[in-house]
Amino acid sequence: MARRVNQMRQQGVDTVSMTLGEPDFDTPMHIKQVAQQAIADNYSHYGPVNGMPSLREAISKQMGYSPDEIIVSVGAKQSICNAVMALVDEGDEVIIPTPCWVSYSEMVKIAGGTNVFVKTTADADYKLTAAQLRAAITERTKLLILCSPNNPTGSVYTKEEMAELVEVLKEHPTIYVISDEVYDAIVFDAQDKLGNELLSELGNRVVRVNGVSKRYAMTGYRIGWMACHNREILKACSILQGQYLTCACMVAQKAAEAALIGPQQCVEEMRKEYAKRRELIISLMSEIPNICCVTPVGAFYVFPDVSSYYGKQSGDKTITNSDDMVNYLLDEAHVACVAGSAYGEDTCIRLSFATNEANIREALKRIKTALLKLQ
Numbered sequence: 001m002a003r004r005v006n007q008m009r010q011q012g013v014d015t016v017s018m019t020l021g022e023p024d025f026d027t028p029m030h031i032k033q034v035a036q037q038a039i040a041d042n043y044s045h046y047g048p049v050n051g052m053p054s055l056r057e058a059i060s061k062q063m064g065y066s067p068d069e070i071i072v073s074v075g076a077k078q079s080i081c082n083a084v085m086a087l088v089d090e091g092d093e094v095i096i097p098t099p100c101w102v103s104y105s106e107m108v109k110i111a112g113g114t115n116v117f118v119k120t121t122a123d124a125d126y127k128l129t130a131a132q133l134r135a136a137i138t139e140r141t142k143l144l145i146l147c148s149p150n151n152p153t154g155s156v157y158t159k160e161e162m163a164e165l166v167e168v169l170k171e172h173p174t175i176y177v178i179s180d181e182v183y184d185a186i187v188f189d190a191q192d193k194l195g196n197e198l199l200s201e202l203g204n205r206v207v208r209v210n211g212v213s214k215r216y217a218m219t220g221y222r223i224g225w226m227a228c229h230n231r232e233i234l235k236a237c238s239i240l241q242g243q244y245l246t247c248a249c250m251v252a253q254k255a256a257e258a259a260l261i262g263p264q265q266c267v268e269e270m271r272k273e274y275a276k277r278r279e280l281i282i283s284l285m286s287e288i289p290n291i292c293c294v295t296p297v298g299a300f301y302v303f304p305d306v307s308s309y310y311g312k313q314s315g316d317k318t319i320t321n322s323d324d325m326v327n328y329l330l331d332e333a334h335v336a337c338v339a340g341s342a343y344g345e346d347t348c349i350r351l352s353f354a355t356n357e358a359n360i361r362e363a364l365k366r367i368k369t370a371l372l373k374l375q
Contacts, residue, residue, distance in 0.1 A: 001326065005336045016363040017336040018351040021151065023217035023300075025273075027255075028266040031216060034258035035251055043250040049242045051225065052253045058260040063208065064200075065227040071237050072256075074248050076182045076211035076224030078241075081107045083178050083207045083226055084143070086236035088113035092142035097128035098344030099303065101151045101180070113142070117344055122294050122305060126153040130164040137168075143176045144169070148196055149183040152343045152350040153303045154296020156187060162195025169202055176233075179208045182224070185215040185267050187298040188275045194298075204230035214299075215267055216259040223248055223256040274300050277353040277360060284364035288371060300354040303340065307347035312374035319374065322346045332373065333366035 001019055008015045050056065051072025060067045073079040080103070088094060090112035096104050098117045105115045118136050120126045133144070146165075148157040157165070169175055181196050199206045211224030228234055278295075281302055285293045293304035310319055314332065319325055322339040326349055329335050340348035353360055 001330070001336050001338060004330060008330075008334065013334055015330075015334045015336060016359050016366065018353075018355065018359075018363050019336050019338050020352050020354050021301075022219040022354060023214060023270060024354050024356065025217040025270055027217050027221070028259075028262075030262050031218070031255050031259045034262075035221075035255035038251045038254035043254055045250065047247040047250045047253065049238055049245070049247055051248065052250065052257070055223075055253045055257040055260075056225075058257050059225055059227070062260060063210075063227050065208075065229070069229055069234065070225055070227050071234060071241065072223065072225045072248050072253060073241060074224070074245060075213065075222040076180065076209050077103060078245070079209045079211070079224045079226040080104070080145075080178060080180060081110075082237040082240055083209070083228075083233065084108060084113075085111050085240055086233055087111075087143055087176050087207075089142070091140065093138060093140040094143045094145060095133070095136050095141060096145050097126075097132075099126060099150075099152050099340065099348070100145070100344055101147060102342050104145050114140070116141070119344070122292060125294055125297075126150065126155045126303070127157055127161060128165065129161075130168050133165055133168045134171075137172055137175065141172070141175050143178065145178045145180065146199075147180040147183075148194070149187060149296075149298025151183065151299055152301050152338070152340070152348075153294065154299045154301050155294070156193075156297040157195045158193045159195040159198060162198045166198055166201050169205075173205070175205070177202060177206045179206060181208060181210045183214050183299040184210065186271055186274055186300060188271075188278060189297050204228070204233075207233060212256045212259050217270065218255065218259065221249075221252040221255055223252050274353065277355075277357065278302075280357060281351070281353045281360050281364065284361065284368075288364070288368045291371075300352055302351050302353065303343075303345070303348045304351070305347045306349055306371075309371055309374055314374055322349055325349055328374075329367060329370055333363075333370035335363045335366050335370075 056067040056070045084107040088111035213219040290308035338350040
């Protein structure tokens with residue numbers, strides 16, 4: 001989709017992209033200044049495989065893990081992949097609630113595991129229930145991957161909901177959990193109810209993953225980390241990372257350290273702006289007939305159900321699924337979104353509101369016009 005948007009823009013077509021899974025803000029100046037100074041100070045050599053000690057210390061103070069229980073990687077994505085590769089063997093089953101981020105299942109495939117997708121519903125705000133989790137567990141289950149706040153739905157597991165999942169997992173002491181928490185600074189309605197901390201009750205069976213990309217608008221710096229009490233997992237991930245990485249960029253690590261220990265006002269300012277944009281896009285979405293959209297509690301995406309328009313036609317083309325829909329919206333409205341099929345929910349499309357208010361208004365106006373043209 002990004003490739004098509006670039007081609008259209010090169011041809012002079014006015015295209016609005018709602019695809020970006022990254023903040024549209026610039027990295028705060030105090031962080032950039034530290035990165036610049038790091039270059040001047042010659043942070044240009046190899047560093048420790050597990051990450052710079054001062055950065056791991058900064059992460060430790062935020063997460064409550066000791067510095068030697070933290071491994072810094074090239075983004076949260078690599079941290080997740082490290083953990084999957086270390087934990088999953090051929091034939092192991094990995095439970096993944098859908099809709100889910102596209103890379104989880106591919107990582108499991110690389111590791112030789114078997115994906116067990118559990119379909120969540122809009123009625124449950126696209127969150128896995130304890131009953132669903134219990135039903136999905138078999139003797140081959142090795143791992144559960146959770147993401148809260150969620151990409152693509154914006155759903156957030158509350159403390160009560162997470163406590164119910166934890167109780168099920170306590171019944172199965174051989175199952176590990178990867179908790180993807182990279183959007184945890186972008187929560188709108190229930191910041192005090194975010195339930196990720198309750199996973200600590202599972203002790204050394206939990207790998208918690210985070211990074212600076214979304215919180216500090218530092219996606220291109222590629223710094224993420226995993227925190228885990230399990231020394232065997234840490235050892236395995238360190239061995240893997242030592243073979244195919246050596247270390248994350250030292251300049252980027254210094255910038256990440258500055259982000260964590262420096263002023264946090266920038267994080268709150270971005271969160272407040274996302275909150276305004278969320279209200280705007282939900283309001284505009286409600287003006288489009290026959291669209292159902294769960295209001296996101298976190299992250300910066302909406303995931304509307306557009307299936308009521310399936311079966312309708314544009315000329316001789318019938319819209320039959322989310323891929324047809326996003327291609328139609330790009331061709332007809334010149335608005336780029338992402339097909340829900342990529343996330344395991346073909347009834348929906350994903351729109352990012354990590355873009356300015358003018359783009360949101362224009363995109364939703366065009367989408368409404370295009371949908372109403374379908375016969």
